[in-house]
Amino acid sequence: MSERSRRAKVLLVDDEPSLRAVYPQVLGHDYDVSVAATGREALDVLCAKPDFDVILCDLTMPDMDGPALYDALRSKAPQLLPRVLFCSGGLISARLREFAARIPNAFLDKPIALDALCAAIERVAHQPV
Numbered sequence: 001m002s003e004r005s006r007r008a009k010v011l012l013v014d015d016e017p018s019l020r021a022v023y024p025q026v027l028g029h030d031y032d033v034s035v036a037a038t039g040r041e042a043l044d045v046l047c048a049k050p051d052f053d054v055i056l057c058d059l060t061m062p063d064m065d066g067p068a069l070y071d072a073l074r075s076k077a078p079q080l081l082p083r084v085l086f087c088s089g090g091l092i093s094a095r096l097r098e099f100a101a102r103i104p105n106a107f108l109d110k111p112i113a114l115d116a117l118c119a120a121i122e123r124v125a126h127q128p129v
């Protein structure tokens with residue numbers, strides 16, 4: 001099976017239970033979707049199994065937020081950094097705006113239209129590594 005015909009593996013990292021329930025159902029027709037409720041859980045998953053094509057990560061989460069997960073990946077699995085696609089539905093602090101300005105990764109505003117989400121997943125999943 002070629003890289004293009006293989007289903008992309010997506011890890012959803014979000015503390016919102018409803019999104020962790022809905023996204024796998026909606027995206028599961030086209031992608032293999034796994035979920036993590038926290039940044040720490042995602043880091044454990046990614047260190048054990050770093051073969052995800054896309055890491056769809058909420059910016060604001062308790063405990064370990066998106067920027068903290070990104071910084072942890074920088075030292076533990078830097079090859080995954082280009083695979084992170086951030087999303088946020090809340091007010092973004094000055095710290096998060098600075099973070100967004102200094103990294104090349106894409107950001108999506110919640111709520112995310114399904115076609116926009118799939119297009120962003122495709123761009124990240126099929127970018128050259």
